[in-house]
Amino acid sequence: MDRARAAGLRFRRRERAYLFELAAQRDPAEPDPAAADAPATLLHTVQLVNAPAYVLDRQWNALAWNERAAALFVGWLDGAHDRNLLRYTFTEPAARDLIVDWETRAAAGRRISRGFDPSSERRAHRVR
Numbered sequence: 063m064d065r066a067r068a069a070g071l072r073f074r075r076r077e078r079a080y081l082f083e084l085a086a087q088r089d090p091a092e093p094d095p096a097a098a099d100a101p102a103t104l105l106h107t108v109q110l111v112n113a114p115a116y117v118l119d120r121q122w123n124a125l126a127w128n129e130r131a132a133a134l135f136v137g138w139l140d141g142a143h144d145r146n147l148l149r150y151t152f153t154e155p156a157a158r159d160l161i162v163d164w165e166t167r168a169a170a171g172r173r174i175s176r177g178f179d180p181s182s183e184r185r186a187h188r189v190r
Contacts, residue, residue, distance in 0.1 A: 100125055122147045134160075 073081060082089040100117050105126040108115045114134045116127035124138070124145040132139040137157070138150040151157045 118147060 071077075071081075078089060100119070104117055108117055108126045109128050111128055112130075114128065114131035116131045116135075116139065117125045119125050124147065127135075127139045135150070135157075137143055137154040138145065138147065144150070
């Protein structure tokens with residue numbers, strides 16, 4: 063399947079993806095999943111930041127980081143570790159120390175998702 067035929071058929075994105083999948087080819091209109099998600103200038107700029115900084119790809123893998131980030135995220139950005147932030151967050155004990163109260167934060171997230179406004183609760187506590 064070539065690009066011209068796929069365009070000529072005026073398929074929607076899913077239809078086009080299915081067509082290229084049937085042809086066992088990668089759709090040239092889709093980004094290459096192996097390609098870096100960040101421009102080279104961004105990858106180099108992270109070194110200029112005077113605070114912990116890192117750049118992630120679409121799969122949450124660290125592409126670049128500075129020394130301050132490596133010192134903060136022990137077990138992820140220091141040494142030879144898996145560079146996936148989600149895996150680090152949920153499997154590395156050191157990550158749990160960075161977010162002190164997981165249960166409180168999760169409960170707050172559930173309240174916010176149900177339309178709860180935390181600022182109104184803070185105002186109510188100040189009035190009492």
